[in-house]
Amino acid sequence: MAVQKVKLHMCAWMIDEFANDDLRQKWIPQLAGMEKLASYCLTEPDNGSDAGNIKTSAKLQGDHYIVNGTKVFISGGGDTDVYVVMCRTGEAGPKGITCMLVDKESPGLAFGQKEKK
Secondary structure (H helix, E strand, O other): OHHHHHHHHHHHHHHHHHOOHHHHHHHHHHHHOOOOOEEEEOOEOOOEOOHHHOOOEEEEEOOEEEEEOOOOOOOOOOOOOEEEEEEEOOOOOHHHEEEEEEEOOOOOOOOOOOOOO
16 A cells, blocks of 8 residues: 555655646546546666666657557556556657656556466
8 A cells, every 4th residue: 555655645746746737627626536547657677767768659640649568567557547657759768758747547558467476
């Protein structure tokens, strides 16, 4: 439970600090009340948590982004309501990274087998 609270706090802080008002109003009250859960998604199979070298990309298509990539070791993956996903939208290195909110109902979102612990 303690890990979940730390993760929720980090995700809620990022949404509160950087998201627009609509997203803040949608997610912050529910996350703060633990009615909804969030997962922070940075770690990738080939790069670990090296944010500057992530491969997951997001391309603008019309009025939304198409996110393409793989994340691993995501606490709560498959069980949370919103994913705070680090992805590449620009140049190589850390300046090309964008944080996207991905709702659990997003088309194409898939999860691998859960790790046995």
